[in-house]
Amino acid sequence: MATSVRRVRKAVIPAAGLGTRFLPATKATPKEMLPVVDKPAIQYVVEEAVAAGLDDILMITGRNKRPLEDHFDRNYELESALAAKGDDRKLALVEESTRLATIHYVRQGEPRGLGHAVSCAAMHVGEEPFAVLLGDDIIDGRDPLLPRMIDVLQRRGGTVIALMEVDPDHIHLYGCAAVEPTDEPDVVRVTDLVEKPRERAPSNLALIGRYVIAPEIFDVLAKTEPGAGGEIQLTDALRVLAGRDGDGGPVHGVLFRGRRYDTGDRLEYLRAVIQLAVEREDLGPPLLSWLREFVDARRDDR
Numbered sequence: 323m324a325t326s327v328r329r330v331r332k333a334v335i336p337a338a339g340l341g342t343r344f345l346p347a348t349k350a351t352p353k354e355m356l357p358v359v360d361k362p363a364i365q366y367v368v369e370e371a372v373a374a375g376l377d378d379i380l381m382i383t384g385r386n387k388r389p390l391e392d393h394f395d396r397n398y399e400l401e402s403a404l405a406a407k408g409d410d411r412k413l414a415l416v417e418e419s420t421r422l423a424t425i426h427y428v429r430q431g432e433p434r435g436l437g438h439a440v441s442c443a444a445m446h447v448g449e450e451p452f453a454v455l456l457g458d459d460i461i462d463g464r465d466p467l468l469p470r471m472i473d474v475l476q477r478r479g480g481t482v483i484a485l486m487e488v489d490p491d492h493i494h495l496y497g498c499a500a501v502e503p504t505d506e507p508d509v510v511r512v513t514d515l516v517e518k519p520r521e522r523a524p525s526n527l528a529l530i531g532r533y534v535i536a537p538e539i540f541d542v543l544a545k546t547e548p549g550a551g552g553e554i555q556l557t558d559a560l561r562v563l564a565g566r567d568g569d570g571g572p573v574h575g576v577l578f579r580g581r582r583y584d585t586g587d588r589l590e591y592l593r594a595v596i597q598l599a600v601e602r603e604d605l606g607p608p609l610l611s612w613l614r615e616f617v618d619a620r621r622d623d624r
Contacts, residue, residue: 327479330472330534331378332446333371333453336439337364338384338430343588354457355389356585359599362393363585366460368422374468376453377423380446382430382439394425435553440535441543449537451475454556456531458586460594465580471534474509478574481539481563483512484532485575486582494518496528497557499575512564512573517550517557527575529557530582538570539563 341353348356354364371379383390397416404413426446430439440454453468461467471482485499497517501510514524533556542559549555564573583594596613600606 327476328450330451330453330475331376332450333374333376333379333455334382334440334443334447335364335367335371335379335455335457336382336430336436337387337390337457338382338433338439340384340433343586344591350386352387352389353586354387355393356591358460358583358585358591358595359602359605363460364390364457365393365419365422367455367457368394368419368425370461370463370468371453371455372423373463373466374453374472376468378426379423380426380428380443382442383427384430384433391427394419394422396420433553435548435551435555437543437546437554437556437559440556441540441554444540447537447540451481451534451536454531454533454535458584459531460583460585461532461578462581462583465578467532467576467578467580468534470508471532471576474574474576475534478509478572479536480566480568480572480574481536481560481570482534482574482576483560484530484578485510485527486530486578487526488528490523490526493523493526493528494520496530497555498523498525499527499529500524501527501575504574508577508579510575510577512560512575515557515561515564515573517555527577530578532578533560535560536563536570542570 337354339353341348344353344356355362358366368379381390400416401413404416428442430442467484471484475482488496495518497515498519499512500514501512504511516524539559542562543554546554546559549558560573563571566572584590585594600610
């Protein structure tokens with residue numbers, strides 16, 4: 323096991339996607355800014371990174387993503403108006419996103435896939451291991467995944483990915499891992515990776531949007547040809563690292579069995595909003611009561 327891995331300090335959040343599954347809502351509003359209860363989805367992801375000790379964050383953006391920058395920037399006019407009214411509660415909510423972390427931005431330029439987006443972080447990351455968090459996945463703060471992944475990296479070296487069991491009928495929608503067990507029940511060694519397998523998948527373990535990656539990935543990405551969908555796939559580059567002992571490998575997977583919300587799918591997005599709202603002390607009781615009444619009324623209508 324590795325004992326000299328550098329500390330993980332930086333997080334990369336790819337946020338250049340067009341959000342076409344949510345049109346027309348995302349015609350002028352980035353999908354990452356869609357509200358999940360009363361915060362944009364992207365804020366949950368940033369908060370997760372910060373909770374894991376990563377307060378140096380690089381967002382990979384594209385055109386029409388300026389609202390992301392505005393959200394994490396100061397809004398002096400709004401802050402002044404709230405301060406003048408003495409509305410300290412709302413003022414604190416507005417200032418919270420500004421104070422979360424040091425956030426940098428770089429544009430991807432052209433949509434060439436997740437692998438290409440990650441490669442845009444090379445200058446900022448340098449020669450350090452770093453985390454990648456995809457904005458479509460919200461991991462419940464009560465089920466800390468990223469700290470566990472960082473712990474595995476510090477002890478075992480190489481690269482660590484997050485894996486979750488999914489319905490075998492849905493595995494073709496994900497990157498998929500072939501694995502072998504280790505001496506830890508929630509950690510496996512990854513022996514192969516396939517992006518959106520068209521034929522028989524090696525397992526029902528899907529890559530979900532959390533990675534802690536060795537900097538050697540950048541050299542691999544520079545040589546990675548377009549794969550599934552004609553895009554440069556991060557999964558293909560990780561597959562190369564999975565075959566190494568050293569130089570960015572091996573690749574281990576942390577098996578996640580906690581609560582995850584997929585905000586990149588319309589139905590799952592609605593479920594996430596409802597689940598998170600129901601568990602809020604201020605919203606949960608009245609919302610749950612209304613939901614019961616609504617379901618009963620629908621049942622009676624039938």
